[in-house]
Amino acid sequence: MIVVMGASGQIGRALIERLDRWDAPRRAFVRQHQQGAQLGGDYVLGDFDDPDSIRRALAPGARLLLNGSLGPNFVDQQRRIIDLAAEVGIAQVVKVSVRDAAPGGLLGQGMHGEVETHLKRSGLPWTILQPVGFMQNLPADVVSADGEGRFHGSYGAGRVGYVDARDVAAVAAVVLTRPVGEDATLVVTGAEAPTHAEIAEVMSATLGRPVRYVDLTPSEMAERLRRAGMPAGLADDLAALMSLVGDGRWAGTTSVVRDVTGRPPRTLAEFVAEHADAFR
Ligand SMILES: NC(=O)c1ccc[n+]([C@@H]2O[C@H](COP(=O)([O-])OP(=O)(O)OC[C@H]3O[C@@H](n4cnc5c(N)ncnc54)[C@H](OP(=O)(O)O)[C@@H]3O)[C@@H](O)[C@H]2O)c1
Structure with a gap:
């Protein structure tokens, strides 16, 4: 089972579409019924600020796409999801971050940097995607x-x-469906x-x-x-x-999209x- 946070966003939608094409079991985490109905299949209604709803979406041994929008609560939201994922026993977290993420950096770079640090200390297997x-x-x-x-x-x-963004989703889809490998950051x-x-x-x-x-x-x-x-x-x-x-x-460019997706x-x-x- 792959739990997709931010399933209604541009990466989330493209990821779900691909997983469905591959018949890979997945669960979308969305804020509104209408979004879940549009995606079809299994979905859980919730909000990153509502821990109980996050618990309802997670399952032991599941793999998780951690994605959301930047905002004042972003770091707390993502840290909380990581803590709950560790509590539940998630098998792997694939986090959408940004290139050059580092605590103290400008805008998203600083926020993502703090979350990356938290994820790396969580004990959970991780892959960080830095578009x-x-x-x-x-x-x-x-x-x-x-x-x-x-x-x-x-x-x-x-x-x-x-x-x-659809190529970022394509990379996430492969990483979330192949055997869990070494922790890695992919630019x-x-x-x-x-x-x-x-x-x-x-x-x-x-x-x-x-x-x-x-x-x-x-x-x-x-x-x-x-x-x-x-x-x-x-x-x-x-x-x-x-x-x-x-x-x-x-x-600089990388060959990650080609290497991972073929x-x-x-x-x-x-x-x-x-x-x-x-x-x-
Ligand atoms: N845009 C860029 O150029 C760029 C470049 C590098 C990295 N990034 C990173 O990529 C990530 C995704 O960006 P994006 O533009 O693809 O975002 P997006 O399409 O807007 O997707 C964000 C998703 O998060 C969901 N979400 C936001 N707040 C939520 C909450 N409180 N509870 C539940 N769901 C919530 C949104 O749901 P709703 O549909 O309900 O709002 C949406 O599904 C961000 O972290 C960004 O920093 C972006």
Whole structure:
């Protein structure tokens, strides 16, 4: 049995679809009946802030996909799930984290870093998946840009190995269904690491209309995010993270998707073509 936390999210849905195709027994943990009904099959209704509901979802010897959304309670929620998993006797935890997760890091990196530390100390067998940015975030950036096909960032010429969230799910599906192996951290990237100007070129060519990347200083970017309604601290951290990435720290790619799943990761051009409507 594989228990999928965050089953209604983009990784969770893709994982469930794959497990169902393989007839692998799984249980979805969802907040609403409607989400469980949409997924079909076994589901448990609950909330990460409700320990009893988490206990109802877990079973001795089951394997667990630990995934959720960042927020003020994120670290406490994930630590609690890990503690309950240890109490119940879960066979393996596969945690969705982020590249360069480390306690004290910016935004998700710091939060995921704290959870990773907790998981490694739990005594449970673990695999940590560290994706870079998801391609799925790109349409939102362009749609929210002005009508002239521009999107903004502070990445400079920094390259990012964006990955399709469905490829992260594909890696998780294999890790959760093959025999439990050594504890491992897998950095999950796409096959290419474009600059944001190159991403704009791919979009322009694929969509048949000009899209331009506009590079801003971190303070200009933070101001822009604040004006769009993002809380000030978050806007500052996100802009700072973009400019850190600008130094090329996320430029490297890995062969994890191909090695684990036997198939190459989706390319950016494939992703943009598939989601052309979302970009318009
Ligand atoms: N986005 C990126 O570029 C990126 C890059 C690297 C790593 N990551 C990491 O990947 C993870 C997943 O991100 P995502 O964008 O794929 O998330 P997502 O699609 O929004 O999925 C999050 C899931 O968590 C569930 N959830 C949230 N709070 C919950 C609660 N209190 N109780 C029960 N379920 C709850 C959501 O349920 P509902 O549907 O009910 O809200 C949803 O199913 C995050 O930890 C993020 O830091 C993201």
